[in-house]
Amino acid sequence: MTKFDILILSNGPGELTTWVRPVVKALRQKLGNNRDEVRISVVLSPCPHASGKEAAIALSFPEVDRVQSAEHFWQFLLWGRTAENWEWSHQGVVVFLGGDQIFPVIIGKKLGYRTVVYAEWEARWHNLIDRFAVMKPAVAAKVSPKYADKFTVVGDLMLEAQSPIPNPQSPIPNPQSPIIGILPGSKPAKLAQGVPLTLAIAEHIHGKIPDTKFVIPVAPTLDLQTLASFADSQKNPFLETFKFSGASLVVSAQSHQYPLLRTAKGLNVELHQENPAYNLLSHCSICLTTVGANTAELGALGVPMIVLLPTQQLDAMRSWDGLPGLLANLPGVGSTFAKIINWLFLRRKGLLAWPNIWAKAEIVPELVGKLEAETVGEMVLDFLAHPEKLEEIRTNLRNARGESGAAEKMAQIVTEEIGK
Template structure:
């Protein structure tokens, strides 16, 4: 086999953990583990949802040989030079797994490499990209016939990552009773969302457990978040907005035994387990229902078929900053970002938003499958919704069925690896 370089282009935390991880595993299984023959590099592009830890996560994958962080991306895109002045072999394939689809076009031309794009919902630059692996046939419907040969339905990479985790021997929650009526709380991973999400979710959990004592709660901690930072948003001194939800505060409890789980304990006595193993799909699959903010969490839960209620509190109008394109750049600008976020989110709430099309499962289905609640949310009202779902399991079963119907096939990572292998041969 000729020496080749595989260059993975990706960006945000969701893509790095749920797309890159299964694909690099499949590439190694397909192409072998001899680094002198096949070298896998990851280059990250800027993302409004990024935490800065994506490069370290990608580098932790044993299948990956080298990683460049997003802060050096533009230099690479414009001039073709990495920060560490990487060498490149004469043959290779650029694999797109997140970012802007123009990136593989430009970089592929600079390096003289073949290009493969994973397209979940939309495929662009048909003339200049060599191959597309698409989630569903619908992605290729509007493609001119002369480019149709470039398209292969590979299925859903998100489902691939979830299935891989569920097939593993990951331990279940330490307390067996957690599996009986477990509720997941996913308040986000960025400060703007956590400031509202943590106290809101904890007050809702207090309300539910007071009326249904058999319920247990868990927060799958994002890999980009440490426990102390998470706990700071449950501290009334450090997060004054928590008082708006009538929250009394919570403290972090870290067990002496390394095998134990850290907890958040509220002033009412509620304990919420903090689950740090990632990805947390094995845990999430045990949940009866989850409370989550918008973002990649909704896609992951959708892929797992886990019912959810999507919360969009507007008590703090500048919290939502996960926009794409120009709005995403404006709301994250130093100094004026907060003002831009307030204006853009107000305009969105006032004029733009269409009911039921913010969570990924609802976007996929083009109708509301999982409830989205936006506004100045009251914990008791959300708590009553959860209690109603728990009291009527047939409603939860209906959501699970609908979620499974809208996703693509499994086996996407292996099919992408097959396409890359074919492109190497060319």
């Protein structure tokens, strides 16, 4: 039997890629790769942003030994049994990296394991959790002194993007041929507007600088056919909104190594499916991205970006968490709720991109409103014509990243709990 078990609790695609991936890597580096000594399991809980591919993503991490998908979570939470009836060692640690913080309390008691919670903004159940790894000192500021020794500041796991590894198959940057990354998101609510807008922007830039290369690092939860459907005028009515004439998927092109989205104007946009796409992104002169974890990864890599939040159709934005998301997706009346929620959001919005949140200032542009491809395209062209502006953004991103090493500190805390 395995000597120690580490059980990772997580939920959505963002948590898996920006929290779980670096932590399991750090755990293996610290505890070794002997699976008879230490086994790492991932159990997923339901998430409103889930695509259904989260289990496959977790299984793709070489450090992970076994994964249970979210559909079996409640059975595990209530009865302590997995769908495949996993056996557990007598000693172990439950590590919370997404979901509800009550979950490690319940599961830790059932398994008799120590519990470690990564708390980004708020820490709960102080008397029932063994250790808290928190993003900032402010998270622990209001904690009773009798629990203070449970708290360790580790930093922001979203900063843990790995340094790019040279890859001979990756595009090689050419100062005369800028590479622009396009990250329109992974969920339908964002893709419906993001795909036609960013491709229309790309066509405008390509018309002015024909040798510009455009690349899309495809989200691991998204297949190529689904992505292409949002560039199809027969399937996505927003193409007309952004004056975009459409694009089609080209899977096997003789002169291209990667699948393409080929627009009606003849622009080829390469589709890259390697994950994570840090090496590709590090070669980009600038990226066009929506809000979300993408901005954290780009910021950690020091890649300049323009963050886009188009609002041509307020009722199209329905990917909110909690009650707002439920209201916005109600049959019949959801559209009305979505318009109201998004109108209120736009009136009160603060900083949206993670690098700006870190810096408490808009160090990368956030464009919110009825965006037009030509206007955004001209902004990109201005950045490309003035490389000193891009360098200023890179410098500000490096300064905003803060202290690295959160995953290694998490691994140290887990190791200490194994020892107990």
